[in-house]
Amino acid sequence: MGVTLKDIAAEAGVSLMTVSNVVNGKQSRVSAATRERIMRIVKERGYIPSASARSLAGRTSRLVGLLVPAAGEASLTIDPHTVEVVGMMERELRRLDYHLMLRGIARREEITEALRSWNLDGAVLLGFQDSEIDRLKAAAIGGVALVAMDSYSANPLALEVRSDDFGGAELAVRHLIALGHRRIAFAGPGFSATGVVRERFEGYRKVLAENGIAFDPDLVSTVDIGHAEGEAHGRWLAAERPDVTAVFTTADLLAIGVVEGLANAGRSVPGDVSVVGYDNADIASYVTPKLTTVAQDLPGKAAETVRLMMDRLAGKARPEQATTLQVRLVERETAAPPPA
Amino acid sequence: MGVTLKDIAAEAGVSLMTVSNVVNGKQSRVSAATRERIMRIVKERGYIPSASARSLAGRTSRLVGLLVPAAGEASLTIDPHTVEVVGMMERELRRLDYHLMLRGIARREEITEALRSWNLDGAVLLGFQDSEIDRLKAAAIGGVALVAMDSYSANPLALEVRSDDFGGAELAVRHLIALGHRRIAFAGPGFSATGVVRERFEGYRKVLAENGIAFDPDLVSTVDIGHAEGEAHGRWLAAERPDVTAVFTTADLLAIGVVEGLANAGRSVPGDVSVVGYDNADIASYVTPKLTTVAQDLPGKAAETVRLMMDRLAGKARPEQATTLQVRLVERETAAPPPA
DNA sequence: CTGAAAGCGCTTACAG
DNA sequence: CTGAAAGCGCTTACAG
Numbered sequence: 001m002g003v004t005l006k007d008i009a010a011e012a013g014v015s016l017m018t019v020s021n022v023v024n025g026k027q028s029r030v031s032a033a034t035r036e037r038i039m040r041i042v043k044e045r046g047y048i049p050s051a052s053a054r055s056l057a058g059r060t061s062r063l064v065g066l067l068v069p070a071a072g073e074a075s076l077t078i079d080p081h082t083v084e085v086v087g088m089m090e091r092e093l094r095r096l097d098y099h100l101m102l103r104g105i106a107r108r109e110e111i112t113e114a115l116r117s118w119n120l121d122g123a124v125l126l127g128f129q130d131s132e133i134d135r136l137k138a139a140a141i142g143g144v145a146l147v148a149m150d151s152y153s154a155n156p157l158a159l160e161v162r163s164d165d166f167g168g169a170e171l172a173v174r175h176l177i178a179l180g181h182r183r184i185a186f187a188g189p190g191f192s193a194t195g196v197v198r199e200r201f202e203g204y205r206k207v208l209a210e211n212g213i214a215f216d217p218d219l220v221s222t223v224d225i226g227h228a229e230g231e232a233h234g235r236w237l238a239a240e241r242p243d244v245t246a247v248f249t250t251a252d253l254l255a256i257g258v259v260e261g262l263a264n265a266g267r268s269v270p271g272d273v274s275v276v277g278y279d280n281a282d283i284a285s286y287v288t289p290k291l292t293t294v295a296q297d298l299p300g301k302a303a304e305t306v307r308l309m310m311d312r313l314a315g316k317a318r319p320e321q322a323t324t325l326q327v328r329l330v331e332r333e334t335a336a337p338p339p340a
Numbered sequence: 341m342g343v344t345l346k347d348i349a350a351e352a353g354v355s356l357m358t359v360s361n362v363v364n365g366k367q368s369r370v371s372a373a374t375r376e377r378i379m380r381i382v383k384e385r386g387y388i389p390s391a392s393a394r395s396l397a398g399r400t401s402r403l404v405g406l407l408v409p410a411a412g413e414a415s416l417t418i419d420p421h422t423v424e425v426v427g428m429m430e431r432e433l434r435r436l437d438y439h440l441m442l443r444g445i446a447r448r449e450e451i452t453e454a455l456r457s458w459n460l461d462g463a464v465l466l467g468f469q470d471s472e473i474d475r476l477k478a479a480a481i482g483g484v485a486l487v488a489m490d491s492y493s494a495n496p497l498a499l500e501v502r503s504d505d506f507g508g509a510e511l512a513v514r515h516l517i518a519l520g521h522r523r524i525a526f527a528g529p530g531f532s533a534t535g536v537v538r539e540r541f542e543g544y545r546k547v548l549a550e551n552g553i554a555f556d557p558d559l560v561s562t563v564d565i566g567h568a569e570g571e572a573h574g575r576w577l578a579a580e581r582p583d584v585t586a587v588f589t590t591a592d593l594l595a596i597g598v599v600e601g602l603a604n605a606g607r608s609v610p611g612d613v614s615v616v617g618y619d620n621a622d623i624a625s626y627v628t629p630k631l632t633t634v635a636q637d638l639p640g641k642a643a644e645t646v647r648l649m650m651d652r653l654a655g656k657a658r659p660e661q662a663t664t665l666q667v668r669l670v671e672r673e674t675a676a677p678p679p680a
Numbered sequence: 681c682t683g684a685a686a687g688c689g690c691t692t693a694c695a696g
Numbered sequence: 697c698t699g700a701a702a703g704c705g706c707t708t709a710c711a712g
Contacts (some may be wrong), residue, residue, distance in 0.1 A: 002456050002482075004704095004705060004706085005705065005706065006705075006706095009556050015682065015683045015684075016683085016684095016705090016706080016707095017683055017684085017707090018681090018683075019683070020706070020707070021681095021682090030681090030682080031681060034364075034681085034682090034696075046452075046457045047706085048452070048453055049391075049457060049458050049706080050396070050457065050704085050705050050706065051458045051459075051703080052391075052392040052395040052396040052401065052458070052459055052704085052705080052706090053392075053394075053396050053455045053688090053704070053705035053706035053707085054388070054704070054706060054707075055392035055688090055706090056392040056393050056396055056687095056688045056690085056704090056705080056706075056707090057688050057705075057706040057707040058688085058691065058706075058707050058708080059708085061392065066442065070430075070431060070434075074431070074559075075427040075428040075430065075431040075642075076426070076428075076431065077424075077427055078423060078428050079425075080425065083418060083420075083423050084415075084417075086416070086442075087415040087416035087417055087418065088415040088571075090415065090416050090442060090443075090444050091410060091413075091414070091415040091416065091444060094410075094443070094444055094446075099441060099443065099458070100441065100442045100443070101439060101440065101441055102406065102426075102430060102440045102442045102443070103429050103434070103439065103440070104431060104434055106434075112386075112388070113388055116342050116388040117388050117390065117391045118392070118439070119390065119391075119392055126424045142342075144374075171348075183682075191685085192572035198688070201561070227622070227626060229627070232503065244417075260626075281707085283568070283626060284625050285567070286567060286596050286600075286626075286627055287621060287626055287627055287628065288628040299688060302617075304701090328548075329400065332589060338634065344688095344689060344690085345689065345690065346689075346690095353704095354698075354699085355698065355699045356689090356690080356699085357691090357699055357700085358697090358698060358699075360690070360691070360700090364691090368697070369697060370698080373699085374698090389689085389690080390688085390689050390690065392688085392689080392690090392693075393689035393690035393691085393704090394689080394690060395690090395704090396688090396690070396691090396703095396705065396706085397689075397690040397691040397692075397703080397704050398690075398691050398692080398704085399691085399692085437700075460703045463701090555687070566695095594706095622698070664681080
């Protein structure tokens, strides 16, 4: 079908090897004259190297996996800020002449299958629980450069890129305390399995302690991330905990639901209750009132993920610690002083 | 590194061919006894076929490209409903033992490069302009099964899956007219290049005509899709076209911006002006007031895309016409009778 | 600076 | 039902 190295070699009157060297930019090995001649023929004939042949013959595939959990029969769901990070990583990797394979992982063994069957050079693990990262064995991974995003796993096999979740919570809760709040609730999904949530919780706790506010476990609620779940929680807060004047939430979607639930129960935001979200999703500025939230450095996450992977592929040593991206507070309209 | 067909063959005391036949499920060619024995060894040794070798030796790669325009230096941006469709397609394809390669396309030639270098069996084109699909040549495509989503290109090389954009506009505008509106504006991105927008515009026009409402070109505005753009347009409408009582918009994000712009200019939605969006994105039900909009059949789009591609790969004839998915109106809070 | 040989792990097409 | 041969398009490692 396509033009091959052999065709080019025949037309140029040289060996396969020489064409290969030219195509792969091994400048030193070919004279300028033949190099130029071969390049011209490559252009003319529209030669496109076969990636499968390269992957098979060489020791690299220039292929990076994007592995995402796919529970059972469900289709992949990727939250908006992850989509953004993926888009940015794709550009970086494309620029470096790598390709991206998107793969849902339903059973754990599928990680190994994906890595091995396509001979992946690297893989980014998006949205896995820490415990799943923990369980990865060297035998299953081989030499693949693995980056686990937003993971707090201790598994040395995976490089880690994440936001300063602890610090983000500190920012949010300090802001609320500075506004005068003392009874501040925490709402997020269960954090037995997710370090991200646990860190945000610990940040919340620390700032309370720093400010001499007694920690009240009743103010900590496990709420799955979702608008409906948030709405229900907002109504619950209004009914059961009217003393609460502020809520720190681990996701914008949840926060938006909470705002709506509070409003539906007749409480105004931020007049009666302040709410702070997390992620600074686009949606945060479309809702009414606009959401005060913690913003992550998405471009930084994408760039660091690619950088770590390339360093690893280049044989550099594993960094001593996880790469942590800075966060910042975005003040909008859902946080204000508590009612007098 | 890994276990190969050869290893399995040696251990089972048979030839490569026999193992290959077993692994590929060619039942008829191997006796039940040897088949079972080989399967056991395959399991034990954790054999995983090399996809690159298969792709190189066979006539199929079981690899499908997901091609997305990537303008210049920009990173990929994929709108939320496309992300959802991608997630659903991934599951379908995974179930059929296909893999997905995500690739941004900055220059047109990159389409061919992607198809050829990875020997793709098929590709889904997401978000390309009709004119770009038009320009695709058979020589560049080869035998690859191509599905262009939301395209109105006439290029017979691409199979097409799209929503009933004309019908969606009809639903929206009929709804507004039934509520009593007569001065209905249209807002969407320029439609010289995008059939989707043109169809929605034609649907709008047709329903106006059906109802004896004179078409007023001044009521048609070109507005790029974006919240800020919508907001500016909303303010413009309030200032310059106070006679308009309803706006039909080709995207939810735009509609939400328009609602905000109108509100910022002191006009209430839907009290003074009704607004209808398009897509039924999640966000449509999070904003205040909740957006009335046209919903697409996302699961249908994903399923039909995969089905068309598989039919094509199985050698079936190209369908006579594009596959069109049904749409439906979702009534929420932004459309009401015009002020008395 | 250039090239001949071997091999990556499979499938295809054929012979028995 | 089973297998020996050829080949997919490249790279590696080496020799000249």
